[in-house]
Amino acid sequence: MLKRKITRGEFLKTGFLGALAFLALPLLRIFNNRSNVSQKDARYYKNLAG
Amino acid sequence: MSKVKCLLCPRGCELGSGDRGDCLARMNVGGKLQTLVYGKPCAVHVDPIEKKPLFHYLPSSSSFSIATAGCNLHCMYCQNWEISQREPENTRNIDLQPQEVVNQAIAAKCRTIAYTYSDPVIFFEYAADTGRLAHKNNLLNVWVTAGYINPGPLKEAVSFVDAANIDLKGITEKFYETVPKGTLKPVLDTIVTMKREGVWVELTNLVVPTYNDTKEDFLRLCDWIVENVGVEVPLHFSRFWPMYQLKNLPPTPEETLTLARDIAISKGIHYTYVGNVPGHKGNNTYCPMCKNIVIARRGYMILEYNIVEDKCKFCNHTIPGKWQ
Ligand code: SF4
Numbered sequence: 001m002l003k004r005k006i007t008r009g010e011f012l013k014t015g016f017l018g019a020l021a022f023l024a025l026p027l028l029r030i031f032n033n034r035s036n037v038s039q040k041d042a043r044y045y046k047n048l049a050g
Numbered sequence: 051m052s053k054v055k056c057l058l059c060p061r062g063c064e065l066g067s068g069d070r071g072d073c074l075a076r077m078n079v080g081g082k083l084q085t086l087v088y089g090k091p092c093a094v095h096v097d098p099i100e101k102k103p104l105f106h107y108l109p110s111s112s113s114f115s116i117a118t119a120g121c122n123l124h125c126m127y128c129q130n131w132e133i134s135q136r137e138p139e140n141t142r143n144i145d146l147q148p149q150e151v152v153n154q155a156i157a158a159k160c161r162t163i164a165y166t167y168s169d170p171v172i173f174f175e176y177a178a179d180t181g182r183l184a185h186k187n188n189l190l191n192v193w194v195t196a197g198y199i200n201p202g203p204l205k206e207a208v209s210f211v212d213a214a215n216i217d218l219k220g221i222t223e224k225f226y227e228t229v230p231k232g233t234l235k236p237v238l239d240t241i242v243t244m245k246r247e248g249v250w251v252e253l254t255n256l257v258v259p260t261y262n263d264t265k266e267d268f269l270r271l272c273d274w275i276v277e278n279v280g281v282e283v284p285l286h287f288s289r290f291w292p293m294y295q296l297k298n299l300p301p302t303p304e305e306t307l308t309l310a311r312d313i314a315i316s317k318g319i320h321y322t323y324v325g326n327v328p329g330h331k332g333n334n335t336y337c338p339m340c341k342n343i344v345i346a347r348r349g350y351m352i353l354e355y356n357i358v359e360d361k362c363k364f365c366n367h368t369i370p371g372k373w374q
Contacts, residue, residue, distance in 0.1 A: 048093055048095070048117070048129075048130050048133070048167045049129035049130055049167070050101070050102060050129075050130065050166045050167050050194045050215075
């Protein structure tokens with residue numbers, strides 16, 4: 001069990017970082033220049049027999 | 051609304067309105083049979099022609115290779131099942147009309163267009179239009195097919211197909227019923243017709259452990275080839291890799307492929323190859339007269355080339371094929 005009380009400052013700081021990560025993930029996807037072919041698609045488009 | 055019957059392949063699907071054929075690529079739309087894949091390939095690549103495999107046809111040239119979704123056979127081991135056993139709406143397709151295929155093939159410096167990966171039979175209209183346009187632009191057409199097609203459309207196909215690798219998957223009706231879920235007879239007829247009509251034909255037999263890998267299988271297959279199309283038709287024994295519904299099986303042992311090749315040679319078949327085993331002596335082409343290596347290969351790569359015009363450099367024996 002957590003003995004110490006979380007201060008208001010700590011609470012806001014953690015919340016702020018969490019929100020930042022939440023927003024940053026989709027932004028990373030937008031700026032990522034990899035193609036949108038899934039790994040599975042990429043595999044079958046590359047390794048077809050014949 | 052009345053049913054329509056598709057006459058393209060021996061399945062002869064009778065389709066009610068909105069029904070789709072067994073190949074997943076054709077549909078009865080408002081009483082009319084329609085292809086769902088025209089101009090919509092799901093695979094477009096530039097491959098070495100050796101990958102088809104064609105070993106006696108423009109060696110080391112590039113082949114502009116296309117395929118659409120669907121297939122009229124359902125092999126339990128299909129190596130390309132992700133596209134062949136899917137509806138066209140469940141693959142990633144691009145819009146590539148025949149003229150654009152030809153333009154891209156020319157831009158990629160290809161001498162041939164290969165209709166491959168699934169089966170050109172099920173995208174017949176697209177392959178036919180592209181093939182005719184290809185001829186007008188000095189390109190040749192290569193079909194990689196299971197040969198499961200009716201005589202009518204086949205007659206049309208031989209007018210624009212220049213070379214074909216035809217899968218002779220097994221040599222018994224039982225095998226065709228069990229593994230590809232089709233019938234053997236139409237495939238044999240296709241092989242004979244294409245050869246007779248002047249298409250350059252090579253055959254592939256994918257050797258699957260426990261299904262078509264006995265000595266008797268190889269003997270029967272080779273006997274049929276010798277009797278019906280002759281000893282000069284190249285024959286590729288290809289190694290099976292566990293796939294799709296046959297993941298429980300091991301890959302074909304190298305000894306089985308060597309046995310198959312030895313049997314073919316003992317039956318007098320001149321050009322017998324072992325595929326999917328890089329470094330195997332069956333990757334090479336040997337002159338049937340002087341037994342020297344006329345083309346040394348490792349997989350699809352050509353290491354040595356000893357054919358001058360169409361003759362063995364060592365003994366002047368003619369090696370059949372299209373070399374330039
Ligand atoms: S091509 Fe397709 S729709 Fe036509 S008969 Fe064959 S499986 Fe059926």
